[in-house]
Each structure stands twice: as C-alpha cells, then as structure tokens.
Amino acid sequence: MTRTTCSLARLALLTLTLATGHALAQTPPAxxxxxxxxxTVPARPALALPDPSEPKPFDKVITAEAKxxxxxxxxxxxxxxxxxxxPKALLEQPLLMVANATAVPAGQDHVGRTLNQDVLRFVLHQxxxxxxxxxxxxxxxxxxxxAEAVSQSQRDAILAVFPVEAYGKGGAPVIEVSRLFSAEVGxxxxxxMVRGNLDSSRSYVEKTKAFPGSIRVDAVQTYTVSPLPxxxxxxxxxxxxxxxxxxxxxNLAYNIVQLPEQPMMPxxxxxxxxxxxxxxxxxxxGLQEARRERLITRWRLEKKDPAAAVSDPVKPIVWYxxxxxxxxxxxxxxxxxxxxxxxxxxxxxxxxxxARPYPTAEEDPEFDPxxxxxxxxxxxxxxxANAYGPHLADPRSGEILNANVVLFHNIxxxxxxxxxxxxxxxxxxxxxxxxxxxxxxxxxxxxxxHEVGHSLGFPHNMKASSLYPxxxxxxxxxxxxxxxxxxxxxxxxFNYVVQPxxxxxxxxxxxxxxxxxxxATRWGYMPIPSAKTPDDERQQLNLWAREQATTxxxxxxxxxxxxxxxGENLEAVGDADAVAATGLGLxxxxxxxxxxxDAVPQDGRDDQLLERLYRATWQQWxxxxxxxxAVVGGYEVQNKHNDQPGAIAQPVPRERQVRAxxxxxxxMLATPPWMLDPAIVQRLGxxxxxxxLGMSQRSLLRYLLSPQRTQRLMAQEAQLGARAYRLxxxxxxxxxxxxxxxxxxxxxxxxxxxxxRHYVETxxxxxxxxxxxxxxDSEPGVRAEMRALKGVIAAAxxxxxxxxxxxxxxxxxxxDKALDPRAAASAGAAATLIRVGWQPEDGHxxxxxxxxxxxxx
Numbered sequence: 001m002t003r004t005t006c007s008l009a010r011l012a013l014l015t016l017t018l019a020t021g022h023a024l025a026q027t028p029p030a031x032x033x034x035x036x037x038x039x040t041v042p043a044r045p046a047l048a049l050p051d052p053s054e055p056k057p058f059d060k061v062i063t064a065e066a067k068x069x070x071x072x073x074x075x076x077x078x079x080x081x082x083x084x085x086x087p088k089a090l091l092e093q094p095l096l097m098v099a100n101a102t103a104v105p106a107g108q109d110h111v112g113r114t115l116n117q118d119v120l121r122f123v124l125h126q127x128x129x130x131x132x133x134x135x136x137x138x139x140x141x142x143x144x145x146x147a148e149a150v151s152q153s154q155r156d157a158i159l160a161v162f163p164v165e166a167y168g169k170g171g172a173p174v175i176e177v178s179r180l181f182s183a184e185v186g187x188x189x190x191x192x193m194v195r196g197n198l199d200s201s202r203s204y205v206e207k208t209k210a211f212p213g214s215i216r217v218d219a220v221q222t223y224t225v226s227p228l229p230x231x232x233x234x235x236x237x238x239x240x241x242x243x244x245x246x247x248x249x250x251n252l253a254y255n256i257v258q259l260p261e262q263p264m265m266p267x268x269x270x271x272x273x274x275x276x277x278x279x280x281x282x283x284x285x286g287l288q289e290a291r292r293e294r295l296i297t298r299w300r301l302e303k304k305d306p307a308a309a310v311s312d313p314v315k316p317i318v319w320y321x322x323x324x325x326x327x328x329x330x331x332x333x334x335x336x337x338x339x340x341x342x343x344x345x346x347x348x349x350x351x352x353x354x355a356r357p358y359p360t361a362e363e364d365p366e367f368d369p370x371x372x373x374x375x376x377x378x379x380x381x382x383x384x385a386n387a388y389g390p391h392l393a394d395p396r397s398g399e400i401l402n403a404n405v406v407l408f409h410n411i412x413x414x415x416x417x418x419x420x421x422x423x424x425x426x427x428x429x430x431x432x433x434x435x436x437x438x439x440x441x442x443x444x445x446x447x448x449x450h451e452v453g454h455s456l457g458f459p460h461n462m463k464a465s466s467l468y469p470x471x472x473x474x475x476x477x478x479x480x481x482x483x484x485x486x487x488x489x490x491x492x493x494f495n496y497v498v499q500p501x502x503x504x505x506x507x508x509x510x511x512x513x514x515x516x517x518x519x520a521t522r523w524g525y526m527p528i529p530s531a532k533t534p535d536d537e538r539q540q541l542n543l544w545a546r547e548q549a550t551t552x553x554x555x556x557x558x559x560x561x562x563x564x565x566x567g568e569n570l571e572a573v574g575d576a577d578a579v580a581a582t583g584l585g586l587x588x589x590x591x592x593x594x595x596x597x598d599a600v601p602q603d604g605r606d607d608q609l610l611e612r613l614y615r616a617t618w619q620q621w622x623x624x625x626x627x628x629x630a631v632v633g634g635y636e637v638q639n640k641h642n643d644q645p646g647a648i649a650q651p652v653p654r655e656r657q658v659r660a661x662x663x664x665x666x667x668m669l670a671t672p673p674w675m676l677d678p679a680i681v682q683r684l685g686x687x688x689x690x691x692x693l694g695m696s697q698r699s700l701l702r703y704l705l706s707p708q709r710t711q712r713l714m715a716q717e718a719q720l721g722a723r724a725y726r727l728x729x730x731x732x733x734x735x736x737x738x739x740x741x742x743x744x745x746x747x748x749x750x751x752x753x754x755x756x757r758h759y760v761e762t763x764x765x766x767x768x769x770x771x772x773x774x775x776x777d778s779e780p781g782v783r784a785e786m787r788a789l790k791g792v793i794a795a796a797x798x799x800x801x802x803x804x805x806x807x808x809x810x811x812x813x814x815x816d817k818a819l820d821p822r823a824a825a826s827a828g829a830a831a832t833l834i835r836v837g838w839q840p841e842d843g844h845x846x847x848x849x850x851x852x853x854x855x856x857x
Contacts, residue, residue, distance in 0.1 A: 053163065055127060061166040061174055071210025072258055074168070082178045082205050082217070085168045086122050086129070094119045094134050096257040096401070098372075098392060099188045102218065103251035115252070116187045119259070119395055120159070127164045129175045133157040133186060159186040181205050181219040181254055194248050196223030206251070211371040215256040222249040257372050260300075263397040268534045269294035272545045272639050273523045274459050274489065274556040278395045295398035295534075297391065297457040298524050301349055306529065310350050318354045319405065319452070320369065325379040330357070332441035333377055333407075336448025339513050340456065343521035353452070372402040375455070377448065379407050385414035386847045389451035403455030407447065411847055415443040417616045420599060422494040425591035427506035433599055433609070446488075446510050450846060453489050453517070457524065460557070460846070464516055465492035466567030466575040467553040473497045473574050473581075479508040484573060486516040486553035491570040491846070496585040496624075519547070519554045542641070549644065558637040558648070564712050566634030566652050571623045578627040579656075579663045585624045586667065590674045592617055597679045607683045614680055618692035621675065622700060625668050629704050631660035632730060633712040651716040657725035665737035668700055671751040693751055698758040704734075705762050707769070710778035727778050731785040734759065735792075742792060745799035753807045760789070760811045764818035783819070790815040 062068070062085075067077045074085035098117040119134040134156055162175035182203040184191065191198065202222035209216045226245045269277045275296035303311040319337050321330055337355035344352035355377070359367050369376045372392065391403035416435050424430040429439050464487035472478040473495060485492040488511050495509045523544050531537040548554045558565050567575055574581030596617070600610045634657075635649040671693065681689045703709075716724040738759045741748045748756070763786050771779040790812055797808035 053127075055164045055166050055174075058166045058168055058174065062168075069208065069210035072213055072215050072256070073172070073210075075208050075210045075215060076174070077208065080178070080204070081176050082181070082208065083165065083174050084122075084177050084215075085172050085174045087172050088124075088170055090122070090258075091124050091173075092121055094121055094259050094396070096120075096255075096259055096392065096394070097188065098255045098257070100253045100255075101190065101193065101250055102253045105194070105248040105250060113193065114390055115190055115193065117392065118186070118188075120256075121156075124164070124173055129162045129164060129173050130158050131160040131162070131180070131185070133159055157186075178205055181217050181252075182221070188254065190221060190223065190250055190252060194223045194225060194250065196225035196248065198223055199247075202247070202249070209368065209370055211368065211373065212366070213258045214372045216370050216372075217254045217256075219252050219254065220249055221252055222247055253370070255372050257392070257401065259394050259396070259401075260399065263394060264300045264399040266295040266397045266534050267298065267524065267537060268541070269296050270523075270541060270545055270641075271559050272548060272556060272641065273520055274461050275457050275520070275524055276391075276393075276454075276459050278393060278398050296524055297393040297398045297400050299400045299456065301344075301347075301352060301525055303348065303527065306527075308348075310345055310348055312351050313349050316352055316354050317456070318356060318375065319403075319455075320359075320367075320374055320376050321355055321357050322369070322377055322379045323358050324381070325377070325407075328437050329441055329444050332445040333448050336445035337377070337452050339445070339449045340452060340517075340521070343513055343518045344525065346518045346522040347525040348527060349525070353456075375403045375405075377405045377407065380409065382408040383410050384408040385410040387411050387447050387451050388846065389454035391455050391457070400455070400457060405448065405451045405455055407444075407451075411447055412440060412444070414847055415440070415447065417613060418493055419443060420595075420613065421589070421592050421616045421620045422496040422585075423498070423506075423509045423588070424595055424599070425500055425588050426495075426498055426504065426509060429506070431595055431599055433601060442507070442510055446512070447847065449488050449513065450511075454846075456521075458489050458517070458520060460491065461487045461489045461516060462491060462568045462570060462572075463555060463557045463565065464490040464514070464553070465569070465572045467555060468574070468576060470497065470574040470577045470580045474499065474502045474504070476502070476504050476508065479504060482553075483512050483514045484508075485511055486514040487520075488513050488517055490572075492573050493571060495573055496588050496620075497574045497581050499584060499587065500591075514553075515551075516554055516556070519544075520556070542643075545641075546644065548638075555638060558639040563708055564633065564635040564649070565637040566630055567636070569627045569630055572627045575627045575630070578631055579660055582624040582628050582667075583663070586621070589617060589621055589624075592620075593674055593677050593680065610680065610683055614684070615692060618675065618696055621672070622696040625664065625696075625700055626703060628660050628663055628668075629700060632657050632704060632725070633709040633716065635712070651720060651724065654720075654723055654725045658729075661725075661730065661733045664700075664704075665733065668697065669734075669737035669755065671749070671755075690751065690754070694754045694758065697755050698762070701758055701762045702765075704730075705766060705782075707766065707776055707778065710766075710782065711776060714777045714781075727781045731781065735785070735789065739789075739792070739796075741804075742796040745804075747801055748804050748807060753803075756807070756811060757814075760814050763789075764814055767818045786815050786819060790819075 061078075062076045062083060063078060065078065066083075069075045073087055073090060076083040076085065096117060097120045099115040101113045101115060104113075121132050121134055123130045123132055160180060162177060164173045165176055166174040168174055179185075179200070182205065183200050184198050189198065199222050204220055206218045206220050208218070224245050225248055269275060269279075275298070277294040277296050279292060279294040299317050300315075301317070302314045304314055305311040321333050325333060334355040338353055340353045341351065344350075358369070361367075367374060369378075385408065387405070387407045389403060389405040391400045393400050416433065419427075419435065419439075420430050420433070427439070429436050434440075435443075465485045467486055468478075468482070468484070472482070473484050474497060479495070484495040484497070490511070492511060494511075495504075498504045498509065523541065528537050528540050531540070548556075557568055566578075569575050569578075572578070572581075573585070596610060596613050600607075600613070631652055634652040636652060637649045638646075640646065640648055675693070676689050710727050710730075713725065713727040713730060717726045738756055741752065763782055766779070766782050767786065793808050793815070794812050797805050797812065799805075
C-alpha cells in the first residue's frame with residue numbers, strides 16, 4: 001500500500017499527452033504566451049566557442065583588488081567575476097564535481113538533495129580550457145588489443161570552453177568561470193527539480209571557499225516556472241485561465257574534489273550481499289562477451305597492524321556532529337554512529353567508526369564543515385519528517401570519499417508517532433506525550449545508525465524482517481542477542497509483535513545492528529591480503545556469500561524476485577508469517593486506540609494531535625494488513641548463483657494463501673468497530689472516521705487486485721494446476737467477503753457500501769487500463785467476474801430500502817460502463833489519470849512518513 005498524490009501539474013501533463021498523442025515533455029513550457037499562440041519550449045542557450053585571443057598579463061586580470069583563496073587551486077574573486085587558476089599538474093586530472101541544493105523554495109523538494117555528480121577534467125587547448133566530462137562506462141586492460149577501440153567508443157563530452165585570460169606561476173591558466181555556476185552547464189542544474197527555466201540575469205555566485213583537496217562554490221539560481229494548463233477531461237466545460245508564471249530561487253553548492261592519486265583496489269559486487277555500487281562495462285582480455293562489472297562502494301580502511309586479527313585503522317571513518325544538534329541528543333547521535341563498531345570488529349577493525357563534536361580552532365585549525373574532507377551529521381530545522389545518508393564515491397574504484405548524514409528536525413515527531421502507535425502499550429513511557437528525553441534519544445540513535453549504514457555503502461534490506469521465526473520475536477532472550485530483525489537496514493521499525501504479557505524490556509523493542517549487518521560488513525570490508533586484484537578475491541567472497549544457505553537471516557533482497565517476494569515488505573515485523581504477526585499487531589492497535597485520548601496532553605489546545613495520532617493508527621492498520629496481502633500470489637525467493645542448486649523462486653503454498661485470504665476477509669473486508677471508538681470519533685469532524693476507513697480499504701483492494709499480482713496467480717496456476725491458489729479463488733473469496741448482505745433484504749451500512757463501491761471501481765479500473773499487448777492473462781478473468789457480479793447485484797437490487805436499492809443499482813451502472821466497449825476510450829483516459837494519482841511519491845529518504853506498504857508490486 002502506498003500513499004500517493006495526484007497534483008494539478010501531473011494531471012495537466014497527462015491531459016496534454018492524451019490530447020496530442022505525444023510523449024510527455026520533460027522540459028516545462030515557456031512563460032505564458034498570448035492566448036492565440038501555442039506554448040513553446042525554449043532551447044538552452046548555446047555556449048559559444050570563445051575567441052582564443054592573446055591572454056593578458058596576470059596583474060591586468062587578477063588585479064590588486066582581487067580576493068584570493070589558495071587551495072586545490074587558487075580562486076580569485078574580482079568584483080562580480082570568479083576566476084580559477086589551475087596548476088598545470090591538475091590539468092587533465094580527474095576531478096569529481098558535485099552539485100547539491102542547500103536552500104530550496106518552500107514546499108519544494110528538500111535541502112541537501114544531490115542534483116548531479118560527475119567526473120570532470122580541465123584540459124588546456126590553444127589558449128582555451130575545455131571542461132570535459134570523463135566517462136568510465138567501459139574499461140579494459142591497458143595492454144588489451146581492444147584498449148584503443150574502447151577509448152574511442154566513449155569520447156569525453158566538452159561541457160564548456162573558457163578562454164585563458166592570463167597565465168599564473170608555472171604556466172597555470174587563469175579562466176573566468178562565473179557562468180559555470182550561474183548558467184546551466186551539462187547536467188549540473190536544478191531544472192528537473194523546479195521544472196522551470198533558468199534566468200542567468202538573476203543568478204550569481206554568492207561565495208567561494210578553497211580547501212587543500214577541494215573547491216566549493218555557492219551560487220544562487222533563479223528559475224521562471226510557468227504553470228501548466230488546467231486539464232480538461234472529455235465533456236468538461238471551458239478550463240479556467242492559466243495562472244501567471246512565478247519565480248523561484250534556490251541555493252546550490254558545487255564541490256570540485258580531487259580524486260585519490262592511486263585508486264583503491266575495488267571489490268567486485270555480488271547481488272547476494274547488499275552494497276551500493278558503481279558500474280562499468282568490462283571488455284577484458286579473453287572474455288567472450290561484454291560484461292557489466294559493478295564495484296561496491298566502501299571506505300578505504302587499512303589496518304595499522306596488518307598482522308593483527310583486529311587492529312585500529314590507519315584512518316578511521318569520522319563523522320562530526322553539527323553544533324545545531326539539540327544538546328540533549330548529541331550523546332545519542334554519537335551512540336548511533338559508533339554502534340557500527342561491533343560490525344567492523346568482525347571485519348578486523350577496532351574503533352573504525354567515530355563521532356566527534358566540531359573541533360575548536362586549536363584542535364583543528366583547518367576544520368570547515370563545508371570541506372568535503374570532513375563528513376558531518378547535520379541537523380536541519382525543517383518541518384519535513386525525514387533523514388538520509390548519501391555519499392560521494394570515486395567512480396574508478398567505489399571508494400567513498402565523503403558522506404554527510406542529514407537529520408530533519410521533524411524526524412522527532414515521526415518517531416514519536418510511530419513508537420506510540422506501534423509499541424505504545426508495551427512501554428509505560430509512551431503512554432503520555434511528549435516522550436521523555438531518554439526514550440527520544442534512543443529513537444534518534446536508531447535513525448542515525450540506519451542512515452550511517454547508507455553512508456557506509458549499505459542499501460536497504462527489506463527481506464530481513466521475514467527471516468526470523470515469529471515466535472522468537474516475543475522471546476526476551478532471543479531479542480537480547482538477535483534483535484527482532486537481522487538488519488538495521490530494513491524498514492522494520494518497532495516490535496509490534498510483542499504482547500504486554502511477554503515481559504520484554506522496552507529497550508528491546510527498537511532495532512539495532514543485527515547479524516546480517518555484521519555479515520555484510522565482514523563481506524565488504526574484511527581485507528583479503530593474498531588477493532592482488534579484484535578477481536583474486538572472488539573465491540573467498542563467494543564462500544562467505546554461501547553462508548546464507550545454512551543461515552537464512554544472512555540473506556539479502558532478491559533482485560530476481562520480479563516484485564513477488566513474499567518477504568520483501570516495508571514497515572514489517574515478523575513477516576515470515578504475516579498472518580500471525582499482523583494478528584498480534586492488531587491486538588496492540590486495539591490497545592493503542594484505548595490509549596490515545598489519555599496520551600494527548602490536556603493543555604487547552606485543539607485536537608490536532610489526537611487527529612494526527614488517529615490517522616497514524618489507521619495507517620499502521622493498513623500497513624500491517626498489506627503484509628498479509630503480499631502472501632496472495634507471492635513467492636518465497638532466495639537469491640542464488642549458478643554454483644548453488646535448487647529453485648530461486650517457489651510459489652507460496654495454497655494453504656498459506658487461503659489462510660491469508662480468510663484473515664483479510666475477517667480483518668480488512670469487515671469494518672473494525674474498535675477503530676471507531678466514540679471517545680475519539682466524537683472529537684473529529686463529520687467524516688473523521690469514515691474517510692480513513694474508506695481510503696485504507698480502497699488502497700488495500702487496489703494492491704490485492706494489482707495486475708502484477710493477478711498475473712502471478714495465473715502463472716502459479718499454470719505451474720501447479722489444482723495445487724495453486726488461483727485467480728478464480730481470489731475473486732470468489734472477495735465476492736463472498738465484500739457482498740455478504742446480498743442474500744436478503746437487510747440494509748447495507750454506510751462503511752459496507754463504501755467497501756462495495758471501492759471493490760467494483762477497482763475491478764472497473766483494471767478493465768479500463770486495457771490490455772493492448774495481450775500480455776495480461778488475468779484480464780479475461782476480471783472481465784468474467786464483472787459480468788457475473790452484475791447479475792448477482794442486479795437481482796439483489798430489487799429488495800430492501802431505498803438507500804440499498806439506489807446503491808446496488810449504482811454499482812450495476814458502474815459495471816455496465818466498464819463492460820461497454822464504446823466507453824473504452826474515455827474510461828481508458830480516466831484509468832490513466834487514476835494510475836497517475838496512485839504513483840508513489842519520489843521519496844529521497846528513509847523516514848518520509850508516507851504510508852509505506854509492501855514493495856513487491
């Protein structure tokens with residue numbers, strides 16, 4: 001289940017596409033033109049090749065009024081112009097350039113977003129300096145007969161050309177580079193983020209800093225954003241006039257970083273173990289194919305004492321804690337970072353990961369948090385409830401060079417809401433808000449540990465939460481040694497499977513470094529001294545990866561699951577048996593509902609906090625039920641390589657799928673009366689309880705009837721025959737659960753009418769989506785069910801009161817339109833609008849507060 005939006009801009013883009021038959025343009029339209037003319041998209045201004053006129057004397061260009069900074073190379077500011085003086089030794093050397101957003105318009109994306117990063121180089125050519133984009137897309141050994149051909153097949157692009165204004169000491173060319181940061185050069189642009197056109201006349205370089213290994217340039221860029229036309233659907237009246245164009249400004253930070261002179265020896269990627277990676281095409285000697293080669297991203301760790309089993313590193317991985325971090329939380333941020341040391345000890349390193357406060361000028365006179373030599377945990381005063389941990393890596397080797405973790409202030413609110421609604425009944429400290437400082441500190445430490453994991457090179461491992469037996473998740477001894485999920489990198493938050501009578505210490509409800517994290521750290525970071533090349537490491541790495549065969553909780557997401565892995569769910573605990581785990585979770589949710597009125601402080605404010613927590617409880621209800629939905633049409637998947645026998649994917653047995661559908665009929669298709677507690681509902685508006693119920697059921701039905709799932713059911717029937725849980729079984733079970741009132745003439749309650757509408761509309765949307773390539777083998781079954789359902793509903797519509805009859809006849813009308821081929825065109829357009837509206841939002845962090853559901857559709 002996913003929380004989604006359908007913005008006016010998306011609808012407008014879609015309507016224009018439907019009307020013209022053209023693909024959606026990625027570039028927004030130009031500022032509003034007169035009504036008679038069609039909107040045009042201006043091309044980006046060409047960067048004209050400058051005339052290589054004779055350079056001037058140095059002091060005529062870099063005058064006495066210049067403000068100069070020495071660093072990677074000299075940076076000169078003269079009035080409104082910015083000059084780089086590039087030493088000859090750095091010409092033609094690879095440099096990593098990164099553009100990040102450091103200030104954004106209100107409601108527009110987030111601070112810290114990386115817009116682009118690429119390897120560039122400055123090349124001197126006839127009194128010009130060319131800025132080239134360096135590609136590492138293909139490689140081969142220098143002595144290979146293909147070496148020259150590989151080089152010629154990936155010509156480096158020229159992004160910009162700068163005339164040499166003067167030459168400095170040692171023949172260092174001096175170039176004026178202001179337009180590199182006030183115009184759009186290459187892909188170093190915020191155009192895709194703000195969807196507008198850059199106005200260079202309102203863009204400028206704000207400040208610069210030169211460091212020994214990097215240069216930072218901060219620029220202000222202003223874009224003109226033209227509103228899109230208001231969409232007009234078939235049969236609609238004249239659309240309202242367009243709004244005027246508006247301007248948005250944002251701050252971008254450009255870092256130009258020197259790459260290591262000697263690249264680190266790479267470690268080859270293995271999709272059985274989770275690491276972020278960089279990739280290239282290998283045309284190696286003796287290969288009978290071009291092979292995609294991926295290198296894991298990791299820090300360069302080297303032992304001080306190579307002979308010791310465990311040694312301090314020559315250079316530890318250090319994060320500096322932002323001085324804006326709330327004082328009470330600083331010790332917990334440090335704790336969250338250094339929790340990873342337990343994992344690194346398994347790789348042979350002690351004290352590998354450290355967290356420190358900002359040093360004083362006496363301790364480190366060169367320290368500057370904007371210098372990429374320093375990794376920082378930043379605390380951002382933002383209402384966004386999120387955090388993220390990106391990193392910069394050398395594309396030649398995968399070496400991580402810098403990693404800044406960003407914590408938005410409102411992550412505190414999200415952690416508070418999740419903790420209360422998931423495990424509030426299990427911790428006396430959570431029964432009254434606000435949470436005490438020590439508990440909030442532990443929740444922040446959990447967030448930091450997860451984000452630092454990304455900064456160490458680890459992606460999410462959503463499979464982890466499904467690899468422990470459910471009964472162990474209530475065992476205090478198991479939780480003390482193993483935790484409730486094998487990986488901190490899962491979206492498995494707090495252990496809602498535990499029951500009050502289990503006597504579990506609340507400290508054990510919060511995730512921590514697990515056995516998978518230890519395993520993955522050892523796999524990626526342990527030195528293999530005998531290996532001289534990445535290929536030399538393959539045998540040992542394969543042996544380590546095969547430990548997953550006998551220890552299931554060491555397994556990682558299965559990239560070949562094609563969306564059907566029953567264990568790859570978001571926000572799940574105990575999804576090895578989702579029915580059992582969700583049943584226990586719903587018991588706790590019933591306790592949460594009883595807690596909510598007393599948990600909210602009686603401070604004379606409005607009921608906003610109670611409403612927010614009530615919505616969060618509904619979201620948790622939907623999340624937990626979505627894990628049960630994932631069982632239907634699911635597969636049990638274990639990623640294997642070609643030296644490992646056995647099937648990779650096995651259909652979930654019919655018995656488990658039948659049990660899941662029985663549970664959904666009892667819990668999802670029935671109105672949960674305990675969620676309609678009068679003590680809460682009376683404090684809400686007129687639709688306060690019916691709206692979240694309807695939205696949750698609608699989302700779950702769409703997830704259950706998604707084309708991916710129904711096609712998997714057809715595939716399982718083809719594979720297993722009568723032993724499969726079939727699409728026909730699913731539709732029959734849904735009809736029984738949704739339309740229980742059709743047998744007599746009894747009135748149908750409002751929540752049940754809503755459920756029945758959502759079900760019929762979901763089936764209609766499936767048909768409206770069409771099957772143009774004939775690849776959806778499940779579509780005829782959905783159509784047949786619609787025809788049969790029409791007859792059953794029409795017969796029942798003659799009985800009962802006015803409201804019942806009107807409701808059922810309305811459902812018949814919906815079915816008639818869905819089955820009418822004459823309505824196919826307009827229905828298809830509407831279905832496309834629905835699909836756009838239900839696309840997941842583009843989240844850039846792990847804690848966006850969205851209604852995360854399973855990831856397998």
